[in-house]
Amino acid sequence: MPKWVYLFHDGNAKMRDLLGGKGAGLAEMTRLGLPVPPGFTITTKACNVYSAKGRFPPGLKVQIAAAVKRVEAKAGNRLGDPGNPLLVSVRSGAKFSMPGMMDTILNIGLNDAVATALAASSENERYVWDAYRRLLQMFGRIVRGIDGHKFEAIMDRWKAKTTGGKDTDLDAGMLRLIVDEFRAVYTSESKDFPEDPRVQLEEAIKAVFGSWNGKRAVDYRNFHKIPHDLGTAANVQTMVFGNLGDDSGTGVVFTRDPATGEKGLYGEYLANAQGEDVVAGIRTPLKVRELKGRMPRIYAELNRHAMKLERHYRDLQDIEFTVERGKLWVLQTRAGKRTAKAAMKVAVDMAGERLITRDEAVRRVEPAQVIQLLMPRFDERAKEAARKEGRLLAHGLNASPGAATGIVVFDPDEAERLGRDEKRPVILTRIETSPDDVHGMLHAKGILTTRGGATSHASVVARGLGLPCVVGAESIRVDYEDGSFSVGESIVRKGDAVSIDGTTGEVFVGAISTIDPDFRREKELLTLLSWADKVRRLQVWANADYPRDAVRAREFGAQGIGLCRTEHMFFEQERLPIVQRMILAETEAERREALDRLLPIQRGDFKGIFEAMGDLPVVIRLIDPPLHEFLPKYEDLLVEAAELRITGKDPDRLKEVERLLKAVAAMKEQNPMLGLRGCRLGIMFPGVTEMQVRAIFEAACGLKKAGEDPHPEIMIPLVGHVNELRVEREKLERVAKQVMEEQGIRVDYKFGTMIEVPRGALTADEIALHAEFFSFGTNDLTQMTFGYSRDDAEGKFLMAYVQRGILPANPFQTLDRAGVGQLMRVAVEKGRKARPDLKIGICGEHGGDPESIAFCHELGLKYVSCSPFRVPVARLAAAHAALREKAGPKGTD
Numbered sequence: 066m067p068k069w070v071y072l073f074h075d076g077n078a079k080m081r082d083l084l085g086g087k088g089a090g091l092a093e094m095t096r097l098g099l100p101v102p103p104g105f106t107i108t109t110k111a112c113n114v115y116s117a118k119g120r121f122p123p124g125l126k127v128q129i130a131a132a133v134k135r136v137e138a139k140a141g142n143r144l145g146d147p148g149n150p151l152l153v154s155v156r157s158g159a160k161f162s163m164p165g166m167m168d169t170i171l172n173i174g175l176n177d178a179v180a181t182a183l184a185a186s187s188e189n190e191r192y193v194w195d196a197y198r199r200l201l202q203m204f205g206r207i208v209r210g211i212d213g214h215k216f217e218a219i220m221d222r223w224k225a226k227t228t229g230g231k232d233t234d235l236d237a238g239m240l241r242l243i244v245d246e247f248r249a250v251y252t253s254e255s256k257d258f259p260e261d262p263r264v265q266l267e268e269a270i271k272a273v274f275g276s277w278n279g280k281r282a283v284d285y286r287n288f289h290k291i292p293h294d295l296g297t298a299a300n301v302q303t304m305v306f307g308n309l310g311d312d313s314g315t316g317v318v319f320t321r322d323p324a325t326g327e328k329g330l331y332g333e334y335l336a337n338a339q340g341e342d343v344v345a346g347i348r349t350p351l352k353v354r355e356l357k358g359r360m361p362r363i364y365a366e367l368n369r370h371a372m373k374l375e376r377h378y379r380d381l382q383d384i385e386f387t388v389e390r391g392k393l394w395v396l397q398t399r400a401g402k403r404t405a406k407a408a409m410k411v412a413v414d415m416a417g418e419r420l421i422t423r424d425e426a427v428r429r430v431e432p433a434q435v436i437q438l439l440m441p442r443f444d445e446r447a448k449e450a451a452r453k454e455g456r457l458l459a460h461g462l463n464a465s466p467g468a469a470t471g472i473v474v475f476d477p478d479e480a481e482r483l484g485r486d487e488k489r490p491v492i493l494t495r496i497e498t499s500p501d502d503v504h505g506m507l508h509a510k511g512i513l514t515t516r517g518g519a520t521s522h523a524s525v526v527a528r529g530l531g532l533p534c535v536v537g538a539e540s541i542r543v544d545y546e547d548g549s550f551s552v553g554e555s556i557v558r559k560g561d562a563v564s565i566d567g568t569t570g571e572v573f574v575g576a577i578s579t580i581d582p583d584f585r586r587e588k589e590l591l592t593l594l595s596w597a598d599k600v601r602r603l604q605v606w607a608n609a610d611y612p613r614d615a616v617r618a619r620e621f622g623a624q625g626i627g628l629c630r631t632e633h634m635f636f637e638q639e640r641l642p643i644v645q646r647m648i649l650a651e652t653e654a655e656r657r658e659a660l661d662r663l664l665p666i667q668r669g670d671f672k673g674i675f676e677a678m679g680d681l682p683v684v685i686r687l688i689d690p691p692l693h694e695f696l697p698k699y700e701d702l703l704v705e706a707a708e709l710r711i712t713g714k715d716p717d718r719l720k721e722v723e724r725l726l727k728a729v730a731a732m733k734e735q736n737p738m739l740g741l742r743g744c745r746l747g748i749m750f751p752g753v754t755e756m757q758v759r760a761i762f763e764a765a766c767g768l769k770k771a772g773e774d775p776h777p778e779i780m781i782p783l784v785g786h787v788n789e790l791r792v793e794r795e796k797l798e799r800v801a802k803q804v805m806e807e808q809g810i811r812v813d814y815k816f817g818t819m820i821e822v823p824r825g826a827l828t829a830d831e832i833a834l835h836a837e838f839f840s841f842g843t844n845d846l847t848q849m850t851f852g853y854s855r856d857d858a859e860g861k862f863l864m865a866y867v868q869r870g871i872l873p874a875n876p877f878q879t880l881d882r883a884g885v886g887q888l889m890r891v892a893v894e895k896g897r898k899a900r901p902d903l904k905i906g907i908c909g910e911h912g913g914d915p916e917s918i919a920f921c922h923e924l925g926l927k928y929v930s931c932s933p934f935r936v937p938v939a940r941l942a943a944a945h946a947a948l949r950e951k952a953g954p955k956g957t958d
């Protein structure tokens with residue numbers, strides 16, 4: 066017969082799979098000799114059988130009865146014995162903590178007979194009736210599915226009769242009458258409340274098992290990618306009471322401050338309270354540190370246990386404790402949730418204290434936490450002040466991190482208009498969102514909804530777009546008709562400012578100041594990254610178009626520029642007219658003249674970037690977008706021409722506009738992204754790329770003469786057939802050699818190509834013969850592999866696909882391993898076969914996405930290139946990939 070039940074004495078920390086996190090923790094603490102109220106754990110396997118069959122596995126009941134006997138012996142009392150009753154809690158606890166997702170029932174073992182006897186013998190009659198009414202309330206809601214409001218309404222009615230109006234103002238007599246009313250609720254809503262404590266226990270265990278498949282828990286697991294077949298354990302534990310008077314109480318303590326990572330006990334304690342009262346915020350709790358003065362013996366003991374647990378688990382612990390008549394009990398320990406800042410500091414400090422290795426410290430910080438740390442965030446002090454001013458409106462679910470202040474807009478069309486056309490910061494506020502709202506979301510600074518969870522449409526889309534988002538802020542009542550929302554008494558109208566914190570789920574009225582973190586002053590992050598650099602194999606380069614981006618990229622630790630887009634330089638105001646003249650030139654001489662004017666400008670651009678990067682490689686991509694992007698919009702020209710004709714004011718301009726119209730019309734393409742662009746431009750439009758290469762080499766030669774050592778790498782985009790690369794490269798390399806000859810100096814250079822057309826990937830062996838490097842342009846490669854236009858797909862259907870589970874993720878954000886990844890693998894293999902020293906990297910936006918970076922590591926690329934801000938993230942993600950590989954196929958737990 067399988068062992069379904071483990072006494073706390075029989076388990077240990079390694080048994081999380083079987084006993085769940087809470088159970089394994091209780092067992093481990095018991096083993097360590099901490100004061101844990103005795104109890105036992107029913108395994109996750111039993112839960113899985115129960116979920117599958119709808120009933121307990123054979124043998125479980127007997128094992129529970131035996132375990133209860135052992136606990137009774139230890140505690141010296143008996144379940145259901147009015148003279149000396151054992152009371153227990155039934156607590157859920159899965160392998161991974163799912164805070165607030167599943168259920169716990171306290172005070173099992175109370176019934177009319179037990180309560181009456183206890184009340185008669187106790188000097189504190191009030192606590193008995195309070196405990197009993199809590200049992201009825203929790204059992205009713207969790208086990209019997211009775212609407213919790215039914216009980217709360219009764220409580221409210223009674224509280225209104227007291228002078229203080231709080232839970233604690235209800236006296237024993239009132240609580241006793243409340244118990245009677247609660248029992249009547251059972252009779253009308255379900256079956257009677259079971260008098261037999263063994264029946265209570267069994268029903269409670271079943272309900273805890275059942276909560277594993279509750280909607281809330283299932284949604285949570287989907288969101289956090291926790292498998293659904295783990296099951297939850299149920300822990301049955303002797304009750305201890307923090308509500309027995311002023312020498313009793315309950316609290317939560319962290320071994321370090323979970324907001325800052327600062328060492329030392331941090332937490333809250335509420336005297337004369339039970340269970341959740343601390344978190345429920347009914348009364349203002351004490352800071353745990355204040356216990357030191359008030360209950361020095363308890364504080365010292367708590368501190369000792371906390372330090373022991375932290376050393377034992379080698380991680381920041383979050384500990385629940387209760388004091389019953391001056392005796393300390395520890396009820397739970399787990400790794401504490403922490404802010405990005407605290408995660409960084411705790412990891413670095415613990416490595417310094419030799420609690421963990423540096424590799425372990427690197428592993429403990431998530432790349433997402435680096436993103437969070439470097440994002441603008443609300444100033445904590447401003448937030449604190451806002452709370453004090455009563456501006457905290459509501460608390461929802463933190464669906465997508467980041468801070469945003471903006472004006473409330475309810476209508477997605479209006480959000481689009483205000484956000485896009487008027488450039489106003491908009492917080493799109495909806496009850497829920499649907500695919501019909503995406504156009505508004507695209508132009509909002511943040512999203513707020515009053516319904517929905519972490520996998521709702523709003524959450525998925527906001528995360529996809531990197532927008533701060535709070536969902537399920539249920540206390541907010543939206544009135545679309547009136548154009549306002551309300552929370553209790555406060556009313557917020559369309560156009561009013563609100564601030565949402567997607568990292569914490571808070572919603573404030575009014576603006577809150579944000580701070581831009583300064584990378585150079587994030588001491589712990591810098592230390593951690595220096596450790597990450599020691600273990601990673603991938604280099605991290607940056608995409609930078611301007612010298613100032615290049616400078617920033619180096620500050621962030623970039624080891625090269627993986628993509629310098631030359632066309633951005635063409636878009637600048639004073640240059641665009643020259644570029645247009647070049648494109649529209651009717652004679653060769655005219656074009657030459659325009660190109661000659663662009664040459665020194667481009668030379669200056671490149672010089673700046675080379676200077677910023679010193680002897681690090683700089684990959685420069687030659688002109689890429691379709692030419693019409695540089696020209697005025699056809700529709701705008703039409704309007705202008707019409708106006709000029711009507712007014713007849715400026716005949717010269719009219720002539721010019723008509724000429725432009727003709728040229729633009731001639732250049733119009735049905736599918737510009739698949740049209741005359743990339744290397745096709747260089748081939749069909751001679752002159753432009755020659756000018757660019759000349760500018761690159763003149764700049765590089767000049768610097769070389771001045772004693773510097775630039776390393777330009779010329780990248781030819783959008784190659785699908787080897788001949789495209791061959792002709793373009795031959796032509797351009799001639800220019801390069803010519804410039805070096807003119808200047809009388811040689812620079813180290815390379816010619817290579819982007820792999821971003823599927824055919825290019827498939828014929829990489831041919832292409833590699835003419836390229837010294839490849840760089841995966843995964844934006845275009847994804848676009849062309851899926852056949853999705855990136856510019857349209859996100860707004861039209863892609864988000865709906867992700868939300869409905871048709872696609873696992875937005876492929877423009879997380880690299881699609883199965884399809885796009887396969888093409889990359891083919892290109893790497895074929896390319897390396899043809900040219901063993903081929904240098905391969907990636908410069909698509911995936912280069913900054915941790916999951917995609919892991920894939921690039923597996924492919925054996927030399928580097929990833931991403932936006933300068935993502936460089937720190939990529940450094941850490943690359944280290945994680947290397948550490949995972951080192952740990953072997955199973956990884957670490």
Ligand code: ADP
Nearest residue numbers: 154156157165169302303304305340341385396
């Ligand atoms: P959660 O997983 O939601 O934290 P818990 O099982 O930890 O749920 O229980 C909820 C609250 O009840 C916690 O504050 C916990 O400390 C308290 N609690 C649980 N079991 C007992 C017990 N046997 N004695 C006293 N308090 C308990």
Ligand code: MG
Nearest residue numbers: 087385396397
């Ligand atoms: Mg708990």
Ligand code: MG
Nearest residue numbers: 782821842845
């Ligand atoms: Mg491209």
